[in-house]
Amino acid sequence: MSTAHVTGAARGIGKAIALRLAEDGHDVAVSDLPGMAGELDATRQEIEDLGVKAVALHGDVSDAPSVRRLVADTVAALGSLDVMVANAGIAQTKALLDVSPEEYDRVHAVNGRGVFLCYTEAARQMIAQGTGGKIIGAASIAAHKGFALLGVYCSSKFAVRSLTQSAAQEWAEHGITVNAYCPGIVDTTMWEEIDHDLGEINHVEEGESMKAMAAGIALGRVSTGEDVAGLVSYLAGPDSDYMTGQSVLIDGGMLFV
């Protein structure tokens, strides 16, 4: 029996991943910020309804003691930690010249340090267990290409991509693989907020910014969380055992096609 932890699982991509891993037979710990308790508990209930064990935990991924607790509480509740999905992240839609140093730091604290903390705390636990593991992070198309008005966000996702490569090299000897998923445009609260903010900056109607970005998607539609969860299911399972250090695009053919 394998156990997984998914951060940022109260909604969006994280929730879809948690449910998919439960369908795959993993016991699943889900976590999110304390303010998301109601939504997170709904995710936990949906996982239990699939017939596996679930636990809902609260913590801020940018805070080291908090992440240490998330890992320890997962092991206490489910017996081990075999799959870590460092999914939690925040967006920031702003021209670089308008970003304050504090705003820069917050994005990197959640998207960069948050992934670093989840990766390293999970690896410590997996190394102690001695049974290997799968560590998976949320990157983005923004880890492969910079976008105007998302500059700081993009830089934080490039950080995830390089951390994933370094961690993969350092922990291979312990049987731990480290990979990241790189969605394009996923129809979640995060993209609703990006669309709203781009609309304000560019003086266009709500929905228009998303439509303009989506026009470049070869498959002709934006993504669902479930599209991304299918890739994470593969990265968490045995079929990806010979794959590590990769940041895999799942963008419907938006970049590089």
Ligand SMILES: NC(=O)C1=CN([C@@H]2O[C@H](COP(=O)(O)OP(=O)(O)OC[C@H]3O[C@@H](n4cnc5c(N)ncnc54)[C@H](O)[C@@H]3O)[C@@H](O)[C@H]2O)C=CC1
């Ligand atoms: N929606 C999209 O188009 C894309 C999203 N991504 C990435 O996928 C991940 C999930 O994105 P979505 O589901 O769209 O976002 P979302 O905003 O809908 O959900 C993110 C979840 O993370 C939680 N969270 C935020 N800060 C946190 C913190 N400090 N500690 C713990 N939890 C925290 C939120 O409360 C929320 O439940 C993010 O890392 C995002 O950058 C990547 C590419 C595209």
Ligand SMILES: CC(=O)C(C)=O
């Ligand atoms: C949210 C996100 O990663 C992009 C680039 O849309």
